[in-house]
Amino acid sequence: MRKRVLLLSALLFPALSTASAQQKITLTWWINPWRIAPPGFPEGKTPTGEEFPKYISDQFMKKYPNVTVKYEVVPNQGFREKVTASIFAGNPPDVLRPIGFDTNLVKQNLLEPIDKYLTAEDRLDFLPYALNEGKVNGNYYMWPWNNSNNGMGSTMLLNPKIFAERKVALPKAPYRNWTLEQWLAAAQKLTFDRNGDGKTDVYAITLAAQDTENMLGWLNRFGGQLVNDQGTAFVINSKEGVAALQFMVDLIHKYKVAPDGASGLGVYDTIDNLHQGRAAMGYGGIYEIGRIDRYVKEGKLKDPINVLVAPFPNDPKTGPVAYQTSGGFVVFKQKDPYKQKMAMELARFITNKENDKLLEDLLYFSARKSVNKGFDFKGIAAYTDVRPQVTVYLNAIKSGKPYYGPSSIDVQPAMKYFTAAMQAALSKQKTPKQALDDFVAQATPLVFKK
Amino acid sequence: MIKARITPASRPGGQWRRAQTITAYLFILPNFIFFFTFFLIPVAGAVALAFMEYLPGSQRFVGLDNFRAVFADPLFGVALRNTAVYTFFVVLFWLGKALLIAYLLDPLSKFTQTFFKSAFYLPSVTSGVIISLVWLWIFNPTFGLLNALLNLLGLDSVAWLGNTSTALPALIFMHVVMGGGSSIVLLSAALARIPRELYETALLDGASRLGVFRNVIVPLIQPTLLYLVVTGTINTFQVFESVYIMTQGGPQFSTTTVVYLIYETAFVQFQLGTASAQAMILFLFTFVLAAVQFKWLGRSVEY
Numbered sequence: 103m104r105k106r107v108l109l110l111s112a113l114l115f116p117a118l119s120t121a122s123a124q125q126k127i128t129l130t131w132w133i134n135p136w137r138i139a140p141p142g143f144p145e146g147k148t149p150t151g152e153e154f155p156k157y158i159s160d161q162f163m164k165k166y167p168n169v170t171v172k173y174e175v176v177p178n179q180g181f182r183e184k185v186t187a188s189i190f191a192g193n194p195p196d197v198l199r200p201i202g203f204d205t206n207l208v209k210q211n212l213l214e215p216i217d218k219y220l221t222a223e224d225r226l227d228f229l230p231y232a233l234n235e236g237k238v239n240g241n242y243y244m245w246p247w248n249n250s251n252n253g254m255g256s257t258m259l260l261n262p263k264i265f266a267e268r269k270v271a272l273p274k275a276p277y278r279n280w281t282l283e284q285w286l287a288a289a290q291k292l293t294f295d296r297n298g299d300g301k302t303d304v305y306a307i308t309l310a311a312q313d314t315e316n317m318l319g320w321l322n323r324f325g326g327q328l329v330n331d332q333g334t335a336f337v338i339n340s341k342e343g344v345a346a347l348q349f350m351v352d353l354i355h356k357y358k359v360a361p362d363g364a365s366g367l368g369v370y371d372t373i374d375n376l377h378q379g380r381a382a383m384g385y386g387g388i389y390e391i392g393r394i395d396r397y398v399k400e401g402k403l404k405d406p407i408n409v410l411v412a413p414f415p416n417d418p419k420t421g422p423v424a425y426q427t428s429g430g431f432v433v434f435k436q437k438d439p440y441k442q443k444m445a446m447e448l449a450r451f452i453t454n455k456e457n458d459k460l461l462e463d464l465l466y467f468s469a470r471k472s473v474n475k476g477f478d479f480k481g482i483a484a485y486t487d488v489r490p491q492v493t494v495y496l497n498a499i500k501s502g503k504p505y506y507g508p509s510s511i512d513v514q515p516a517m518k519y520f521t522a523a524m525q526a527a528l529s530k531q532k533t534p535k536q537a538l539d540d541f542v543a544q545a546t547p548l549v550f551k552k
Numbered sequence: 553m554i555k556a557r558i559t560p561a562s563r564p565g566g567q568w569r570r571a572q573t574i575t576a577y578l579f580i581l582p583n584f585i586f587f588f589t590f591f592l593i594p595v596a597g598a599v600a601l602a603f604m605e606y607l608p609g610s611q612r613f614v615g616l617d618n619f620r621a622v623f624a625d626p627l628f629g630v631a632l633r634n635t636a637v638y639t640f641f642v643v644l645f646w647l648g649k650a651l652l653i654a655y656l657l658d659p660l661s662k663f664t665q666t667f668f669k670s671a672f673y674l675p676s677v678t679s680g681v682i683i684s685l686v687w688l689w690i691f692n693p694t695f696g697l698l699n700a701l702l703n704l705l706g707l708d709s710v711a712w713l714g715n716t717s718t719a720l721p722a723l724i725f726m727h728v729v730m731g732g733g734s735s736i737v738l739l740s741a742a743l744a745r746i747p748r749e750l751y752e753t754a755l756l757d758g759a760s761r762l763g764v765f766r767n768v769i770v771p772l773i774q775p776t777l778l779y780l781v782v783t784g785t786i787n788t789f790q791v792f793e794s795v796y797i798m799t800q801g802g803p804q805f806s807t808t809t810v811v812y813l814i815y816e817t818a819f820v821q822f823q824l825g826t827a828s829a830q831a832m833i834l835f836l837f838t839f840v841l842a843a844v845q846f847k848w849l850g851r852s853v854e855y
Contacts, residue, residue: 183819189608190824206822210608301703305694311714312800363693365803366714371692380695515821518801525803529715 127441128170129448131155131197131431132185134178137396139463148399151175154460162451169444194434196445197452199247205512207432208238214433215241219446227455231502232428232469235509244430245453246469248461250499253387254369255315255425257498259409264304264382268292275490277497278412279422282323282349285415289359292382306359307383308375309350310367311524314517315425316385318505321346322423323414328520329507336516336545339538342420347527347534354528365525377403387411387495388479391486392465411491413498426502428469467496516545601828618829628830630805631813632837638724638809639788645728647780650735655765657736658743669740673733684797687726688713691798713799716806723794723807735780742776743769778849782842789838810834 135151143153155173162171174195176184181201188194189212200207207213220242225233228246236244250256265272270291273280280288289306296303311317318328326343329336337343353360361375369385376384377397384390388411397403416422431449436442451457458468462477465488479488506513523541526532532540602619605612622628653672657665675683690697691712699709712722746769754764770777792811795801801808801816810830818827 183815186819186822190606192608212608312802361694362709363711363714366691366693366711366719366799375694378695518805518816518820521800521802522804525714529711529803531716531804 130172130195132174132195133199138460197449203236213243227470235428245449246430247453248429249467249469252389255319257387258412259384280415282415293359305381308372308381309360309364311365312368325420333508333511336542339542344535364528388465388491406485411494422501424498424502515548519544598828602832604825606824618825622829631808631810635809641724642727642788643784646732650732654739672736675730676733680793684794719807742773746772
């Protein structure tokens with residue numbers, strides 16, 4: 103009798119597994135708004151952020167009819183809070199594109215490693231640093247998708263109209279490299295009173311203490327680093343870091359090429375000042391050309407600005423530096439093996455070569471080398487020749503650095519102290535050395551405690 | 553001699569009264585279920601959380617460790633001080649403004665009163681987010697409206713939200729200007745209830761207008777004032793929205809309030825236990841403050 107039961111079980115088991123493979127499941131995935139136009143999206147319209155996840159979900163459900171995919175577009179503001187709340191409520195999404203890979207999710211044993219799902223071809227195709235962004239204790243936890251960010255902290259945007267108005271020569275193509283001295287000389291000419299009322303109407307640049315990536319961009323110009331290469335200590339109070347912060351303070355208070363009040367400004371103030379012609383230079387990569395395009399279509403910006411991408415000025419001793427980062431998709435732990443397999447399949451599907459190509463629409467590069475080769479960014483911004491900007495941008499991000507240190511450490515809890523240090527220095531309430539020393543003293547126990 | 557115990561149920565009509573009591577309980581039951589489920593249980597959960605290390609995969613009782621961590625964090629002291637300063641000035645000026653406006657509106661016709669009360673109440677029904685965004689522009693250091701006005705007067709621009717000495721006053725100013733609508737409505741109602749003869753008699757007796765205000769009006773509207781001070785303090789102690797949108801607690805933590813710190817601790821640092829301990833301490837502070845206000849301001853209140 104027992105033998106019969108065993109035999110029956112053995113016969114039924116494969117049948118049951120097949121049934122399980124075909125079982126109806128629902129997958130949820132969350133993403134912040136990525137305004138990517140999917141194939142067939144009407145010309146002249148601006149995607150809202152819904153179209154891309156809807157397209158991906160529909161395509162995936164066509165491929166796997168037994169799977170229902172529910173996507174959710176979570177706004178940037180409050181994104182982290184919503185994810186945290188869902189985790190603590192025990193109901194996180196199955197697949198998530200975090201804003202910045204969070205090593206805590208791995209430490210809390212919440213994520214599935216993706217190693218066994220990565221093919222040899224994938225490993226060769228993904229940019230090494232993009233793959234390493236999600237590497238913790240020797241395992242990979244993130245399917246890389248986008249390469250670099252929107253260009254904040256990596257490159258600058260120049261308004262050539264204001265350069266021409268002030269008869270300032272643009273840095274030379276193709277790479278537009280310039281030294282700090284050349285940049286400063288240009289910045290002084292680009293700061294001016296247009297209407298003769300004795301007040302500065304146009305500044306060369308905006309410094310914003312709450313804009314962490316561009317602050318770190320400036321600090322890295324001079325060889326300053328937030329965290330050491332080993333990821334064991336904050337080292338931004340080095341003499342290079344102090345010199346860099348002193349330079350930033352001088353831009354506001356000595357050279358007066360950046361507006362005062364930097365302590366209260368954030369990244370959207372820098373964007374707004376460039377868009378409104380109140381600053382001759384802003385920040386960002388080619389993605390920011392797409393933002394101008396979008397704002398014009400949405401009516402937020404009256405006239406398009408023809409912008410050029412240029413690297414941050416370089417200290418010849420340190421060479422060009424850019425912010426090295428990437429983003430991708432993580433899969434939360436699953437109890438059901440089939441659901442785990444399909445969640446991983448969904449993350450793989452979003453980041454496959456075919457779907458990675460869609461990033462081109464947003465003027466983003468992909469984390470796949472093979473996909474980037476096919477990008478030509480044609481016809482996206484009618485008023486700006488994008489291809490030369492791509493050349494500048496790619497050249498800049500070749501010299502990329504992870505500004506926040508190795509991905510295995512989480513500096514997030516300390517960043518409010520970093521912003522406070524920038525605010526203190528830029529408003530001259532502390533010297534650059536005092537501000538950075540204080541930051542290191544306050545931040546170290548939060549990040550490098552036992 | 554044995555006395556018979558008379559209970560409501562054993563009295564004539566007792567059954568009817570019991571049925572009435574049960575009906576009354578049934579009427580409040582739906583509300584109580586909601587109150588119990590969505591208020592009491594979460595509050596009890598938050599209290600329990602304050603004594604635990606709460607991680608997604610594990611929970612552990614840690615006694616008073618979270619409270620020790622809160623008191624060891626200098627930022628909590630800064631946040632408490634900022635919140636206290638903010639509350640003191642906002643409640644003071646808010647109430648002062650409301651009282652002045654209500655007093656000025658009192659002699660006007662009903663139609664005019666209604667118009668002004670509606671106008672002053674309008675910001676209360678506008679989203680705090682929208683108000684904060686508008687004021688971000690007003691306070692913009694380089695291109696903001698406030699600095700444009702200063703420049704017209706020949707004064708230098710001020711980095712309102714970028715300076716540690718002006719950021720908190722700027723937020724207070726914004727809240728005083730935009731708030732107080734409901735207080736005006738309540739104080740107007742309180743003023744309208746005062747018999748006119750009292751004013752007239754006092755004036756005939758030679759009292760000055762200020763004397764009438766101080767000695768006749770204020771004592772008679774004291775219950776309303778007490779209510780506004782207590783509720784205003786409780787609400788203002790929980791300031792979050794404008795800090796989150798306009799300053800993120802900066803510059804240099806000069807606008808970090810306790811609720812903003814709770815939010816940061818819970819959602820940025822994932823320390824739910826510590827955040828709950830902070831919330832418990834805030835609750836205790838608010839409770840004690842409200843009790844003191846009742847005791848102090850309520851001494852001469854006659855209901």
